[in-house]
Amino acid sequence: MNYIIIEKADGKWDVRKKGSMTDSASNLPSxxxxxxxxxxxxxxxxxxxxxxxxxGFEEVISVNC
Incomplete structure (x- = not known):
C-alpha cells in the first residue's frame, strides 16, 4: 500500500492513495x-x-518494510 502526502499552497496537507485521483484525507493541519x-x-x-x-521537495518513507 502506497500513499502520497501533498502540501498545498495554503499550508494544509492531503493524503492520497498512490495512483488515485481522490483524496483519502484532506486539509490536514500539518x-x-x-x-x-x-x-x-x-x-x-x-x-x-x-x-x-x-x-517541490520530495521524500519517500518506507513503512513496515
Missing part, C-alpha cells in the same frame, strides 16, 4: 498529521509514503 494518517491507512501492511512539499 505534515506530522498527514504522515500519521497515511501510516494509519497502511496499518500493519508494507508500503511507502511519498511526501511532496509545496516547494
Amino acid at each position: 505534515k506530522q498529521a498527514a504522515l500519521a494518517t497515511a501510516k494509519g491507512f497502511i496499518g500493519s501492511n508494507q508500503g511507502h509514503i511519498w511526501i511532496k512539499s509545496w516547494n
Whole structure:
C-alpha cells in the first residue's frame, strides 16, 4: 500500500492513495498529521509514503518494510 502526502499552497496537507485521483484525507493541519494518517491507512501492511512539499521537495518513507 502506497500513499502520497501533498502540501498545498495554503499550508494544509492531503493524503492520497498512490495512483488515485481522490483524496483519502484532506486539509490536514500539518505534515506530522498527514504522515500519521497515511501510516494509519497502511496499518500493519508494507508500503511507502511519498511526501511532496509545496516547494517541490520530495521524500519517500518506507513503512513496515
